Amino acid sequence: MQTIDLRGRTLSGAELRAALPRPELDVTAAVAGASALIDEVRAHGEQALIDQATRFDGVTPEYVRATEAEIADAVAGLDPMVRAALEEMITRVRKASAAQVPPPATTQVAPGAVIEQRWQPVDRVGLYVPGGKAVYPSSVVMNVVPAQVAGVASIAIASPPQADHGGRIHPTILAAAGLLGVSEVYAMGGAGAIGALAYGVPGIGLESVDVITGPGNVWVAAAKRAVQSVVGIDAEAGPTEILIIADGTADVEYVAADLLGQAEHDELAGSVLVTTDADFAERVLVAVERRTNATKHRERAATALRGEQSAIVLVDDLATACRVSNAYGPEHLEIQTADDEATLAGITNAGAIFVGPYAPVPLGDYVAGSNHVLPTGGSSAHASGLGAYTFLRAQQLIRYDREALAEVRDRIRAIAVDEDLPAHGESVDARFDGTAREESAN
Template identity: 60%
Template sequence: MQIIDLRERSLTPAEMLAAVPRAAAARAEALAAATEIVAAVRDRGEEALRDQAERFDAVTGHDIRVPAAHLDEALAAVDPEVRAALEVAIERVRRASGAQVPEPRITEIGPGARIEQRWQPVGRVGVYIPGGKAPLASSVVMNVVPAQVAGVTRIALASPPQQSAGGRVHPTILAAAALLGIDEVYAIGGAGAIGAFAYGVDAIGLDPVDVISGPGNNYVASAKRVVAGVVGTDSEAGATEILVVADAHADPRLIAADLVSQAEHDEQASAVLVTDSPGLADRVAVAVADAAERTAHTARVGAALAGPQSAIVLVDDRDTAVAFSNAYAPEHLELHLEDARNAASRFTSAGAVFVGDQTPVSLGDYMAGSNHVLPTGGQARYAPGLGAYTFLRPQQVISYDHDALATVRDGIVALAEAELLPAHGDAVQARFATPA
C-alpha cells in the first residue's frame, strides 16, 4: 500500500479533497464503456443483452427471463444454515427499514388552509444484484426488503447469468429472491441490466422501472449515471471502499483483517487507513501484507491494495484525521479509536459509520440490520445509503377553502405583478369575481 504523508502540512478544503486517493482513470473508463453498453440495450434490446452475456459472462442460449422452476429449485436446495442466516437478516433489515418510513402529517396553516405531507411509494423498482466475483445474496435482502417496507408492489430483479450454472442466475441469489416472494427475475449482468431496467425490453416482457437500486462495480455505478433522468436511481454504489481511522491504541491485526475483507470484493476496491501513529501504520502494513498472502483471493486483494485508490495516510492529529475522512466521504468508515463513541459525532460524511473495533464492516454487510448498499466515490458528502426512503416520493397535498384563499389573495397578486406574471394573479382574482 502506498503511503500518503500529510504531516506538517496545512491543507485547504480543496487540497484535502485532492489528497484523497481515487482511481480516477478507472472511473472514466467505466463511464465510457457503460455509456456504450446502455445505448446498445436501449437500441437493440434482447439482441444486445445476448451479445453482452456472451462477451462478459461467456454464456449463450440461456433463459434471460428466469423460469419460476429455477426459483423453486434454488429455494428447495439452499443450505439450511444459509437459509436461516438469510431469514435473520431479512427480519433485522425489515425492522430497521420500518423506522425510515415517515408518518403522514397535516399542517394547519390557518382556518380552512391545510397541507398534508405524505410519502408515496414508486410503482415499480428494478434491483440489481452482483453475481460475478461475489454472488451477493445478502444484497437481495438489502434491496428488496426496504422496497417492500416502503410499499412497492412491483419489484424486478436482475443478476448475471453464471457459466458454471449453465447460464442460470446464482442459486443462492435465486433462493433469497424466492424467500422474499420475488418472481420476476432476469439473468442480465452489469451495465446492461441497468439499461434494461431503464428502457425496458419488450421481447422478454421487461417493463421499464421507476427506480433502480443495487450495488455493483464501477461499470454498474457509471451506468446509473448514464440513465439518470430517464429513471430514478439510488446512490452510485460502485466498487467498495473502507476507511479506517485509528489511533495508537488500535489493534493492527483487526485493522488488517477489515481492510482485506473489503479488498477481496474487486481489484478496484479501496482500502485506506488514516492514523496519527507512525508505529501503528508500520504494524498495519506488515499485518496487511501477511493477511493478503493468506486470504483466498490473494491476487484480487493484492491488486486492490496496490492500486492508487488504497493507501496508509499519516496525519498529525485527530483534527486532520476528521477533516480527511469527511473529505473522503467513504462508503464504510470504521473508527478504531480509544474514545470511538464520543468521537463518532465529528465524522459527518460516510455511507455508514462502524464505531469501535468490535463493529466491523462485515457485520453491516450481513447481520447488523443496517443497509449495505451505500454511496461510493465521495458521494456520501451529499447522498444517503439505500433505505425505504429511496423508494418513497414526498408529496404535498394542499387544500384551501374560499375564505382561506381570501386571506392571501392580495399577497399573491402583489408577488405575481412583481414577477411580471399577471395571469398568476388573475387566476386567484377569478375566484372572487361575480359570474357574468
C-alpha cells in the same frame, strides 16, 4: 501499502482531497460504450441481451427470464445455514428500514389553511445484483427489503448469467429472491441490463421501471448515468472502500483484518488507515502482509492493497484524522480509538459508520440491519446509502377553504402583477367574482 505523512501540515479541504488515495476510474469514458449496448437492447430486445451475455459473460443463456420453478428449486436447494443467515438478515434489515419511512404530517399555517406532507412509493423498481468475482445474495436482500418496506408494488431483479450454472442466475441469488417473494428475475447483466430495466423488453414481459438501484462495475455505473433522464437511480457506485480511524489503543489484528477484508472484494477496492501513531501503523503493515499471504484471494487483495487507492495516512491528532476522513468521504468508516464517541463527534461525511472494536464492516454487509448499498468515491459528502426513502417521493397536499384563500387574495395578486403574470391573480379573483361565476354557469 503506501504511507502518506500529513503530520506537521495544515491543508485545506481541497488539498486534503488531492493528497488522499483514490482509484483511477473514469465513468465518463464508458458512457458511449454503455449507451451503445443500451441501444442494442432497445432495438433487438431479448436477442441483444443473449448476445451480450455471450460476449461479456462467456455463456449463452437459453432464455432470459427465470421461471417460477427455477426460483422454487433454488429455495428448496438452499443450504440450511445460508438460509437461516439470509432470513435473519431479512428480519433485521426490515426492522431498520421501517424506521426510514417518514410519517405523514399535517401543518395548519392559518385557520382553514392546511398543508399535508405524505410519502408515496414509486410504482415499480429494477434492482441490479452484480455477479462478477463473488456472489451477492446479500445485495438481493439489501435492495428488495427497503423497496418492500416503502410499499413498492412491483419489483424486478437483474443479475448476470453464470457460466458455471449453464447461463442461469446463480441459485443462491434466485433463492434470496424467492425468500423475499420476488418472482420477476432476469439473467442479464451490465449496461444492457440497466437499459432493459429502464426501457423495458416487451418480448420477455419486462416492463420499464421508475427507479433502478444496486451496485455494479464501471459499465453499470455508466449505464445508470445514460438512463438517468428516463429513470431515477440510487448512485453511480464505484469500487468499494474502507477508511479506519485508529489510535495506538486499537487492536492491530482487528484493524489489519478489516483492511484486508475490504481489499478482498476487488483489485480496485480501497483500504485506508488514518492514525496518529506511526509505530501502530508499522505493526498494522506487518499484520496485513501476514494475513494477506494466508488468505484465499491473496493475489486480488494484494493488488488492492498495493494500489494507489490504498494507504496508511499519518496525522498529528484525531481532530485532523476526522478532517481527513470527512475530505475522503468514505463508503465505510470504522472508528477504533480511546474515545470513540469523541471521535465520532468530528465526523460528518460517511456512508455507514462502524463504532468500536466489535462493529466490523462485514457486520453491516450482512446482519447488522443497516444497508450495505452505500455511496462511494467521496459521494457520501452529498448522498445517502440505500434505504426505504430511496423509493419514496414527498408529495404536498394543499387544502384551503374560502376564508383562508380570501385572506391571502390581495398578496397573491400583488406578486402575480409584479411577475407580470396577471392571469395568476385572476385565477384567484374568479372564486370571489360573483358576476363571472354566474356568466360561466349560464
